[in-house]
Amino acid sequence: MDLTELRRRLAGAAPASSPAPALSPETHALLARLEAIRRRASPPRRIDLAQCLGGREVRPGLIEVVRRYPLDLQHGRLRLAELNRVEGDRCGHLRWSGPLSPARLVFLDTETTGLAGGAGTLAFLIGVARLFADGLELRQWVLSAFAGEAALLSALSAMLAAETVLVSFNGKTFDIPLLETRARLHGHDPRLRERPHIDLLHTLRRAHGRGLPDCRLKTAETHLLGLARGDDLPGDQAPAAWRAWLTRGEIDLLLAVLAHNRNDLLSTALLLAVLAGEAAGFSLDAVRLPAARGCGSPAPRPESRSGSRRV
Amino acid sequence: MAEPYTPDLPLDAASGRGAAHADADGLVAALKRKYRERIVAEWVQPARPARTAPLPDDLDRRLVAALHGRGITRLYSHQAEALALARSGQNLVVATPTASGKSLCYHLPVLQGLLADGARALYLFPTKALAQDQLAELLALNAAGGLGVRVMTFDGDTPADARRSVREHGDIVLSNPDMLHQGILPHHPKWARFFEGLQTVVIDELHTYRGVFGSHVANVIRRLKRICHFYGRPPRFILASATIANARELGERLLGEPVAAITESGAPQGKKTVLLWNPPVLNPDLNLRASARSQSARVARLAVKAGLACIVFANSRLTVEVLTRYLKDVFDRDPRKPARVAAYRSGYLPDERREMERRLRAGRLDCVVATSALELGVDIGALDVAILNGYPGSIAATWQRLGRAGRRNRASLGILVAGSELMDQFLARHPDFLFGASPEHARIDPDQLLILMDHLRCAAFELPFRTDERFGPHPLEPLLAYLEAHGVLHREGASWHWIADSYPANAVSLRSVADGNFTVIDLSDGRQRMLGEVDYSAAALTLYEGAIYLHQGEPWQVERLDWIGRKAYVTRTRADYYTDAIDYTRLKVLDVFGEAQGATARCSHGEVHVVRRVAGYKKIRFHTHENVGYGPVNLPDQEMHTTALWWTLADWALDTAFPSRQAALDGFLGAAHALHHLAAMMSLSEPRDLGRAVGDGAATWSAVLEGDGRGGLRSLEGAPLDAEAAGRRFQPTLYLYDNYPGGIGLAGPLFESRADLVRRARTLVTDCPCSGGCPGCVGPVLGERDGLSAKQAARIVLDLLGELDANAEDGHGPH
Structure with a gap:
């Protein structure tokens, strides 16, 4: 009967018959809740989110977290150094003509407030990774408040300045349209969809669509990278994690989302190396993955052999 | 509609039926000769010549070429007026009769704006079929003038890969409010280009945006305006409506902005006669008349035999099927010949309906029997005779249906055949209500x-x-x-x-609370064939196991109903009966918002919990209408919270005034019937927008009309109870409730005008010429009980309720 009570309050509070009837317990609860909301115009949030996440607040409402990973970091059975061998599209699965310089790649993955799409869904976390001589720099922009969104979107635009090539997993269909939608709400059109962009989901479908049980990133990790993620936070819990921070100031889940996002980015990066034909794909059943075998991918390299485990 | 706009073209010559036939005047004369005593009122609109104006000088040359190409060299006066007003940037509503060339009133300014400034437009139609009609019309203009305008529809049928093209290239996008609500507004950034150039929003068939649907659409418009504001350009609105009294007011309410109105049509009109027909009295004591159905069928037969194209409107799908059957028995006996009679109602598959529309337009059908599904501007060409089997529930719908008969250069005839219902008989006694007064007002409550x-x-x-x-x-x-x-x-x-983490528009349906249509699947011949659809709200009343489902007048029997899966499986049957559900309603008061207390009576207003249950069904034989059996129904209850007003009487007053509780119950049921229909009329809504029930305030029992036409008490499980049983709590409560979850704002104002409502009901019952009660006053309650007729009993209840009148101005309720 919440709405009844609301209707009364809108009608100017004068409740129906006089003398005023005793209010039911639910009504009292609702009134208390409404009152609490009114008082909490600016929530008493004393937690320093930037500090908890190990980052810094670069704009009001926007936190930047930067991590660097050395090239010998092992992710699954591969090392990040594999990325440096990428020169072009050796198998033709990337649909990329011409050279492909690892230094120009920007790996992208976002976490959003929902999967439904539409104007009301936003990215509260954008993770980008770039390869440098000494390792992979992974940068995460996290919204601590809605106020930071415009800065978040322009930070991404700035990073994608010139000569960069986006690499994502399902970014053409999901992340980029969503970011464009939000940018337009802030009055910008960064024209992200027009940027050079390799969407590895499409690549994976072309290369292994028939060999893998499905084309999810997780499946590709298992079969191509030999990575078994432990109790990582499932991606669909990300929306709840950010809401928990926003409405209750809880950060446990949010920390897990950041870790999840970093793992996704590392996987995306190494998946590129595999799909570009530079690193041999790990497979439970090599016969069922003719594309991976047949694209001139040479005999397994020493380091990949060492990391390979047949389950 | 694709009607040509040439004022002087002999339109009917092109319709395939030829103009050589005798027109409807001959039929009118014959009817008046033979059935003088059944015709209670006649209204004649003389033929009217066209009033035209030249094309404005500064109209874009390409547009002028397009109009010439379509044979249009002058405009009707209302079209010229609309163009001038729209070009001055005002919101406007055009409310002129059916087939007066309304659509050109918005096509012209939109195309002019597009050709001159590249200004885009959004057209909203209540149905996809209407959008298709106008798409064809625009494409024809486009082709005739080489306009190069990109006109596209955007609705549920638009394939995913074409949607992007519509968003990015559409100059005129034809859609519907549901699509705007669920598919466009929530994705507005993708439509940024369109919204940045959007200048005109056209809303056709404005009169359909009333009640719950209209209230939803008004809020969709609020959202649309918010989005347009975001993209920096408030649009101008052009509305088109059938004739209703308050087209302008409705438009202003829908838009929340001032609107200029154009109500004078300049289109020519042939002579038009409207007759109000009351079936003959069979039993003067009971004021029992021959059924409207038999009379409608008779007039339709005469019309078809006279070579006139005819449409019969019925108020329920069941009646459509029954009437179709009667007429087919006369005209379609030979299965080798193409059918001359067809039924048209919602629930038929789109292809079947399109085919019927084509046959009607081409003059290949002599008679169509339809529900309100044909009321909207679906293009079926002009017909000679429109027969309304019963009052459709509102004056606007009456004129809308009568308007289906109407030719530009020939006489036409409309007949309203009164049923036995209260409103029908009220009209038969007060024809001025139909002919004199302006059509009623369409209301919406966007702030529900x-x-x-x-x-x-x-x-x-x-x-x-x-x-x-x-x-x-x-x-x-x-x-x-x-x-x-x-x-x-x-x-x-x-x-x-x-x-x-959700997409809220998907959880909101503009049309009804119904969740999911039921599919009717024919299992005859060992195959599964989709036969039709039934919407959620009607499913419990029409698709219970054992029900006869009628399709084109032919009976199928429901073998199995999959309530969860929303499917009904039917097989062909040779049954000579049809079925009618018996349902009853019980209410429980949840909250009281306001109360008026008199010495014996109390009237209250507040929130209630309504449970509706279909308890069983009756088998009714075709033609004789005798009751040939009952069957049980076992379906889930339908529940809602809504607002209501209700009356109770002190038990000592009941004991004093009535010889028995049964008699009191009859009185309450009769009073409820009268109050319900008058309340619907006073709140300018249709009887189905309001529910009525008589029950116990604590929902321990509810009162129903039993098969014998007398009131009875039922337990919550539907079992009969003895009202006289000692110790049974007996406080009959008469409820009128908003028949929509959450309420649609009818009960509150009715509570305020309760004194007037009861007074009118007393007058109605007192003045009714029947002796003991009839469907025209207290409903189909039969006979006497304990020395009181149903009419007397109802009168006693209304008198006791009227006691509140004297001190009703106590002002307890919120005002």
Whole structure:
């Protein structure tokens, strides 16, 4: 009967018959809740989110977290150094003509407030990774408040300045349209969809669509990278994690989302190396993955052999 | 509609039926000769010549070429007026009769704006079929003038890969409110290009946006305006409506902005006769008349035999099927010949309906029997005779249906055949109500809280709210706070942002609360064939196991109903009966908002819980209408919370006034019948928008009309109870409730005018010429009980309720 009570309050509070009837317990609860909301115009949030996440607040409402990973970091059975061998599209699965310089790649993955799409869904976390001589720099922009969104979107635009090539997993269909939608709400059109962009989901479908049980990133990790993620936070819990921070100031889940996002980015990066034909794909059943075998991918390299485990 | 606009073209010559036939005047004369005593009123509109104006000089040359190409060299006066008003940038509504060339009133300014400034337009139609009609019309203009305008439809049928093209290239996008609500507004950034250039929004068939649907659409318009404002360009609206009294007021309510109205048509019109027909009295004591159905069928037969194209409107799908059957028995006996009679109603598959529309337009059908599905401007060409089997529930719908008969250069005839219902008989006694008064007002309540909150959610999803924004007259902050308490919004500074992981528009349906149509699947011949569809609200009443489902007048029997899967499996049958559900309603008061207490009577207004149950069904034989059996129904209850007003009488007053509780019950049921119909009329809504029930205030029993036409008491499980049983609580309560979850704002105002309502009901019952009660006053209650007729009993109840009149001005309720 919440709405009844609301209707009364809108009608100017004068409740129906006089003398005023005793209010039911639910009504009292609702009134208390409404009152609490009114008082909490600016929530008493004393937690320093930037500090908890190990980052810094670069704009009001926007936190930047930067991590660097050395090239010998092992992710699954591969090392990040594999990325440096990428020169072009050796198998033709990337649909990329011409050279492909690892230094120009920007790996992208976002976490959003929902999967439904539409104007009301936003990215509260954008993770980008770039390869440098000494390792992979992974940068995460996290919204601590809605106020930071415009800065978040322009930070991404700035990073994608010139000569960069986006690499994502399902970014053409999901992340980029969503970011464009939000940018337009802030009055910008960064024209992200027009940027050079390799969407590895499409690549994976072309290369292994028939060999893998499905084309999810997780499946590709298992079969191509030999990575078994432990109790990582499932991606669909990300929306709840950010809401928990926003409405209750809880950060446990949010920390897990950041870790999840970093793992996704590392996987995306190494998946590129595999799909570009530079690193041999790990497979439970090599016969069922003719594309991976047949694209001139040479005999397994020493380091990949060492990391390979047949389950 | 694709009607040509040439004022002087002999239209009917092109319709295939030829103009050589005798026109409807011959039929009118014959009817008046033979059935003089059944015709209670006649209204004649003389033929009217066209009033035209030249094309404006400054009209774009390409547009002029397009019009010439379509044979249009002059405009009707209302078209010229609309063009001038629209070009001055005003919102306007064109409310002229069917087939007066309304659509050109918006095509012209839209095309002019597009050719001159590249200004885009959004057209909204209540149905996809109407959008298709106008698409064809625009494409024809486009081709005739080489306009190069990109006209595209955007609706549920638009393939995914074509949607992007519509968003990015559409100059005129034809859609419907549902698609705007669920498919366009929530994705508005993708439509940025379109909204940045959007200058005109056209809303056709404005009169259909009333009641719940209209209230929803008004909120969709609020959202649309919010989005347009965001893209920096408030649009101008052009509305088109059938003739209703308050087209302008409805338009202003729908838009929340001033609207100029054009109501004078310049289109020519042949002579038109409307007759009000009351079936002959069979039993003067009971005021029992021959059924409307038999009379409608008779007039239709005469019309078809006279070579006139004819449409019969019925108020229920069942009646459509029964009437079709009767007429087919006469005209379609030979299965080798093409059918001359067809039924048309919702629930038929789209292809079947399109085919019927084509045959009607081409003059290959002599008679169509239809529900309101044909009331909207679906193009079926002009017909000679329109027969209304019973009052459709509103004056606007009556004229809309009568308007289906009407030719530009020939006489036409409309006949309203009165049924036995209260409103029908009221009209038969007061024809001025139909002919004299202007058609009634269409009402919407965009601020109905449940509807408003639905759209507030959707709007917040589309753009964050600012505390100082407006969305209707309510202060926004408590509403937004309510949504925050429910975890869908988050307040940050002066902004409220959407944070839920959902797409709220998908949870809101503009049309009804119905969730999911039922598919009717024919299992005959060992195959599964989709036969038709039934919407959720009607499923419990028509698709129970054992029900006879009629399709084109032919009976199928429902073998199995899959309620969860929304499917009914039927097989062909040779049954000579049809079925009619017996349902009853019980209510429980949840909350009292206001009360007026007299010495014996009390009237209250508040929130109630309504449970509706279909308890069983009757088998009724075709033609004789005798009751040939009953069957049980076992279906889930349908429940809702809504607002209501209700009356109770002190038990000592009941004991004094009535010889028995049964007699009191009859009185309550009769009074409820009269109050219900008058309340619907007074609140300018249709009887189905209001529910009525007689029950116990604590919902321990409810009263129903039993098969014998007398009141009876039923337990919550539907078992009969003895009203006289000692110790049984007996406080009959008469409820009128908003027949929509959450209420649609009818009960509150009715509570305020309760004194007037009861007074009118007393007059109605007293003045009715029947002796003991009839469907025209207290409903189909039969006979006497304990020395009181149903009419007397109802009169006693109304007198006791009228006691409140004297001191009704106590002002307890909220005003």
